[in-house]
Amino acid sequence: MSEARSPLGGAVCQGEGAKVEELPAQGMVTLRGAMGDIADAVTAAIGLSMPSQREIVIAGDKAVAWMSPDELLLLMPHAEVQACLTTLSERLDGTHHLAVDVSDARAVFRISGAGAREVLARLCPADLSPAAFGPGELRRTRLAQVPAAFWIDEAGAFRLICFRSVARYAFDVLCGAARGAPVGFFPESDAV
């Protein structure tokens, strides 16, 4: 088995109000199927309840995120992906579904600091006010010119995923936004 490497080797960038870090390889499984049919298998494979629309259910190093009406993203440590896929294929035998290891297809970033919301608000056409977007929600949107998704982790920092092929671009635009002087657009910001 080859060694899993993150696309940018753990690049870090410290801005005035926020810090952008590329995280090590994260286990990710895309699961598609009718939500009602796959719910039991998801609970068996990862031990978490099903998320409702736009929700992400997080517990420790595992999470289940709602990506579209027929798609979930399962997050787990990189080493546990194969076991998860095995459980899913056993439980969903005979059920129309698709379960794929997409760990190596993605890049993961952590954006922390009081200015984290502002960094994303500079790049995404999403409402990032604390009233509109808070913990427990996953937002798929556009990050500058590429698709991305982000949520707030248990520590209160933002996690962002995008395709591995655009990891350098995503990191560079995030750093550019983080280096800009904070404008205090979200004074009540809760991110840490």
Added chain:
Amino acid sequence: MLTLKCPYCGILCDETELAAGGEAHVKRAGPGSSDEAFEAYLFDRENPMGVHFERWRHAHGCGKWFLAARDTVTMEVFGTYKAQTTEPPEEIVAAIRARRPEWEGRA
């Protein structure tokens, strides 16, 4: 700038999150149809000044196709609805009639 609500994930999407897909409710003229019918299916489009039905895809979000009713002149959006329909739903038509009593319906 248009802001459309994706009926699948419920997000109010900025136009730049979406990909435009042209006119909605175009019925395919398949094998066995006349040349004229097939040509009309390929090329004849409404292009109205006023109420129009369009296909949009939430390209940077959930990836689903949905349909929208809007005014091409004022950019007013009357509503969005799921793509699994061959006619605009009643509530969309009612919303259009409420705002545009003179609207003559789809050609």
